[in-house]
Amino acid sequence: MPPRFSGANNGAFNGGGRGSAGRDQRDSYYGGGGSAGRDDGGADYQRRRSSSSYHGGGRGRGGRGRGGRDTGHSYRGDSGSSFRGARGDRRPSYYGDRDDRGGGRGGQQIIMGLDIQALVDRLVRPGCDVFRELGITRESNMAVFQSGKAVTAIISNLARRRNLRIANSVWDWIDHIGIEKNTFHYNSMISACEKVRDYNKALRLLAEMKEKKVSKNEVTFSSAISACEKCGQWRIALDLLDQMKKEGAGQTAIAYNAAISACEKGLVPHKALEIFDQMKREGVRPTVVTYSALISAAEKGQQWKLALEVLELMKAAGHGANVIAYSAAISALSKGQMWHKALELFREIESSGGKPSIVTYNATMTALEKGLQWERALDLFDEMKTKNMPVTVVSYGSAISACEKGLQYRQCLEYLDEMTEMGIKKNVIIFGAAMSCMEKSCRADIGFQLMERMRLEDVTPNVHIYNSAISACARCNLWEKGYELFEEMDRIGVNKDVVTYNAVLDAVSSQVELGRRLFKEGTYACEMF
Known part of the structure; x- marks a missing residue:
């Protein structure tokens, strides 16, 4: 030796x-270095014979559940989904008499006869003179512009498109024509900063509101806190939460949820728990988003016991089997090597009438794979495909890591071929798990082929x-x-x-x-x- x-x-x-x-040490599938892809769905699985293989000759099925399996550490720690503050909460509307038919990029939004969607479409065209376009539109729609509703709606629409550049031009135009900015104007602009993760500008707008003595409300602070959350600025987010209470700007679950999510990003679950306790003391009723964000914070901090405690509190509060919360709890259990409990929660969703999501499946597969229950993990992967669920690169990553544990190199190669057939792009994490499987299976020859395949697929x-x-x-x-x-x-x-x-x-x-x-x-x- x-x-x-x-x-x-x-x-x-x-x-x-x-x-x-x-x-x-392995890279994580979520965030940080080496992201293997988000759980955002994919093409439905349809099995076909492979036309490209990593190995010569007829490979057969090699064993998994068909005449015996071939006679392992994972590249990944699927952390489920991220619960980003107020996502799922409904924020109060900024304006009243509006006919909103979809909004966003593909809908129609009419306010007092003005088609906001069409106007924004013109504003974002290359070469558009924003000041001129807004001036012409204002002349023929004076009432809606005087009310302030038009500008707020325009900025909000641009925020949904994550176009802060044009939103800034609209903001400057307001000053140019002398419209007095109010709370709703600032709220829409801070929300735009949140969408593009510009917390510095959000903070500057808050300071400007103080300087100009524009009143703030819970929407103002919720948007600013959420902007900080998305940028990982949990300390600033907590400071804003305290400021909101001191200014008496109202206390809603939305702001607290964003602050809890900020603690999740900052990997400080104990702070998230403090905010949760603070909510209850101050009479703010936690929502399902609150519980989900707190469970996710516990998961990120590898506090699986805390995640289970919060899940029980959520159920006791009558929120039932929320799939997002369960998925986060299962991810926490995977990091704690608690595959038994993870599988129990997975089945609990089904028995409660819920429907496990792709994230739930991936999180449970990870828990099983990390617990060396590779056969169960692959059975769950088969179940996903049987149900025609949209398997993702994360799903295949879990399955290939399970093959590594069980030395199932033939099955691993089949999964790589399936990914090629389905057009799912393989990355360094996928190839890394496959290489580890070849190593442990003493198949250096196939490992060399995989390295060549990486070069052909532009994976370094x-x-x-x-x-x-x-x-x-x-x-x-x-x-x-x-x-x-x-x-x-x-x-x-x-x-x-x-x-x-x-x-x-x-x-x-x-x-x-x-x-x-x-x-x-x-x-x-x-x-x-």
Whole structure:
């Protein structure tokens, strides 16, 4: 056994089987580095025979549930969905006599005879003179502009389109023609800042309201808090919540929900819980969004016990089996290695008459895969496809990671082929999980094919991919290829880590002099990590 390196700061690899690079730290599927894609649905699954394969000859089904399975650590931690503050809450309307037929990009919004949708369509056209267009429209619709409803509606429409540039031009036009800005104007503009994640401008607008003595209300603060939440500024969000109470601007669940979601983004579940307790003390009734956001905060903070406690509170409050909240709780359980309870919650949704979403399925599959229940995870994946649910890249990531646990390399390859057939783009996380499966299954030959496939699909291999490939060489006694991959990392600019050096030392264990040189190099490199 060659000497091994360890490193406290980078996921030290210690012992186990030869070159098991699967223990290095994995990227998450959600947020941060290496996002494998959002759970936003996809094409319905339709099974077809594969026309492109990663391996030669007739592969057959290889086993899963059909004559025995082929005789593993995951690349992912599916965190379910994110609960972004007031999403799902209904904010009060800014204006009354409006005929809103859809709004947004594809609907129609008429206020006192003015077609807001058509006007905004003209404003966003390339080369449009915003001041001139608004001036002409105002001349023929003076009443609605004098009431202030038109400008508010225009900015709100632009906010839904996330077009802050034109919204800023409209904002300047208001000053140009001398319209006095009121609370509703500021609310719509702060909401636009929220949509485009510009919390700094939202704060400047709040300061301007104070300077000009424009009154603020709960919508003002809710939008500003939500802007901070989306930018991860949880401390500022909490300060705004306190300011809202001091100014007596009203207290609704919307602002509290946004603050709780800000704590979720900041990974401070204890602060989220404090806000929740504060709500109850001050007589603000929590909504289902409140509970969902708090559960998500507990999940992000890896507090699965807290997530379950909040879920029970939600049910006791009569909110029933809310799929979003359950999905977040299941994700929290997956991080706590509590696959039994995760599966129990999944079935509880069904028994309560609810319908698990794609996020729920993915979260439960992750919990099962992390709990080494790879067969159950793959059965759940089959269930998704049987129900014609829109499987996503995250779904396949969970399934491939489950194959890794069960050394199901043939099934792993089938899933990769299915993704190609369905047009689901594979990324470095998917290939990483597949490479780890090949490594643990001692199929270095297929691993090399996967690396070539990555190049063909314009996916750049990362350190985890190389670690798995080098470890596969160690398992298969291919020291020359393992060392070649090790050298290749420098040529293409992939930084090595502790796992890399341990893997290559395993691979070249029969080459004494080379091993000594690499050990010296690794000793120095590990000191620099």
